[in-house]
Amino acid sequence: MYFRQFPVRRLAAAALLAVAAFSAGCIKVKQERSTARLLATDTATQAQLVSEVNRFASVTSMKAKMRFQFEDNSFATAGSKEIYKSADGELVVQRPNKILLRVQVPVIKTDVAQMTSDGTSFRVAVLMDDAGGKYKRFVKGTNAADYSELEKKFETADLDDGGKLKKGVNAFKNLRPQHFTDAMLVRPTDEEHVYTMTTIFQEERDASTTERSPVREVVRGYYLLDEYAKNDDGSLKIARRFWFDRVGGIRLARQQIFDKNDEIESDIVYGKPGVLTGTGNYNNLPLQITVTRPKEKYAMTLTYQMPEDVTIGKTYPDKAFVLENSWGLDEVDLDDQLANTTKPNTAKKESQTGASRFQ
Numbered sequence: 001m002y003f004r005q006f007p008v009r010r011l012a013a014a015a016l017l018a019v020a021a022f023s024a025g026c027i028k029v030k031q032e033r034s035t036a037r038l039l040a041t042d043t044a045t046q047a048q049l050v051s052e053v054n055r056f057a058s059v060t061s062m063k064a065k066m067r068f069q070f071e072d073n074s075f076a077t078a079g080s081k082e083i084y085k086s087a088d089g090e091l092v093v094q095r096p097n098k099i100l101l102r103v104q105v106p107v108i109k110t111d112v113a114q115m116t117s118d119g120t121s122f123r124v125a126v127l128m129d130d131a132g133g134k135y136k137r138f139v140k141g142t143n144a145a146d147y148s149e150l151e152k153k154f155e156t157a158d159l160d161d162g163g164k165l166k167k168g169v170n171a172f173k174n175l176r177p178q179h180f181t182d183a184m185l186v187r188p189t190d191e192e193h194v195y196t197m198t199t200i201f202q203e204e205r206d207a208s209t210t211e212r213s214p215v216r217e218v219v220r221g222y223y224l225l226d227e228y229a230k231n232d233d234g235s236l237k238i239a240r241r242f243w244f245d246r247v248g249g250i251r252l253a254r255q256q257i258f259d260k261n262d263e264i265e266s267d268i269v270y271g272k273p274g275v276l277t278g279t280g281n282y283n284n285l286p287l288q289i290t291v292t293r294p295k296e297k298y299a300m301t302l303t304y305q306m307p308e309d310v311t312i313g314k315t316y317p318d319k320a321f322v323l324e325n326s327w328g329l330d331e332v333d334l335d336d337q338l339a340n341t342t343k344p345n346t347a348k349k350e351s352q353t354g355a356s357r358f359q
Contacts, residue, residue, distance in 0.1 A: 036203045041221035041246035046197040049225045049244055050189050052252055057188035059282065061094040063311040068103055069301040070175075073292075087112060088305070097181040098321040116323040117143060117178040123323040124177070138325040141334035143178045149341045150334065175298065182257055183268045183291045183302075187240075194228040194236055221246040222253070238262055251284075267292040271303075276310045 069086045088109065092100040097119040103112045105128070115124040124139040141147065189195065201221050209216045223244040228236035243254035252270055259265040271288030287307055292299040304310060325331060 036217035036219045037215055038201075038219045039221065039247045042248070042250060044223060044244070044246070044250045046195065046225070048250065049197060049223055049242065050195065052244070052250065053186060053225070053242055054188045056186040056252060056285070059185060059285075059312055061092075061312065061314055061316065062184060063092045063314065063316075064090070064276075065305040065309065066091050067303045067305055069303070071299040071301070073297045073299060091180075091184070091302070092316060092320065093181055093184045094316050094321070095185050096187075097178060097185070098316075098318075099177045099181050099184075100321055100323075101177050101180065114323055115175075115177040116321045117176070117181065118318065118321045119143070119178075122177050124175070125323060125325065125327060125329060127327065127329075136329055138327070138329040138331045139334060140331065141176075143176075145335060145338065147334055147338060150337055175296075175300070179266065179293055179296075180291055180300070180302070182266060183255070183289050186255065189227070192230070193239065194230065196226045196228070198224045198226070200224055223250070264294055267294065274307055276304070276307050277312050278308045279312075282310075282312055 066089050067086050068089055086106070087103050088106050089101065089103040091102075098117065100114075100116045102114050104110060105112055110128070112128045113124065113126050115122065117123075121140065121142050124137075126135060126137050126139070129135040199221065201219050203217060203219050205216050206213075206218045223246060225242040225244065226238060227240040227242075229239045231237055238258050240258065241256040242252060243256075245251040245253040251273060254270065255266075255268040256264050257266040257268070269290045269292075270286035271290070272286070273284045274287040276282040276285050276287075288301060288303045290299060290301045
């Protein structure tokens, strides 16, 4: 009996064709799965982004009734945070970096704290606390100073009530008025810095949908406008980064300010836009601003109580931004404390030198 032999290559090709035909008819290869919705984006030029930053910067001064929401992130590494009850207050800011901030107890309108910064130094009056007045103080310091050594000293301090008071003070001890000036009064662009424009897409939750909405997860497009300072050696150092939401128009949604180590110093999120003042000249400005300070481990959300009653453009005297201790509070000079903390122990050195002379 005679068997006809087929080449192996021809048999393999025939087998592949058969498998392909079977798979196409009986097996569904592509599987449909839900995924975040990709939102349609608008386009803009770098010049348009720069123009939008400068539109925000056209606000030279502001006085407004605000609602403050404080968030303590001291325990973020443990996966927890504390959100305090909202408080009412008043805010006055004036370019370049002057601010007065008054925080009050809701309803009775009693001041909890007042704080000012004249652009160089700050003053904070703690008028109420949860410790029977034990921590009522008038604190003075310098905006550019590094008080990390005092921070370490505070962390190791023994406080009453098993640390409960320490926990309460810890929430507010790093709150400084100058942290909010760049958030409220965006600095304009200039020719001394270099600007670059890029795009980014990120997955996030759509706040306009319900918690159980099947289309809550979206992919939103942003423009990034980075601002670089020029170093003496010709290199560049990032100073600020602006995020522009590209969905439904171009909107400044976020500003990040970097420190000398290229780490984020302030992360500022601008909320839903609206109209400020009753003049009709300040439209499409955020009605809510959240300032996060990663190093100081806190966040503060500022919401305009009555946007139409905001005053913009008025000039305030310099003395309005220098708080005086009219309450007779115990004063704490952080610069003096810092000098005493970092000052070498000269007395100890002299004692050791004297001892060596008589040995």
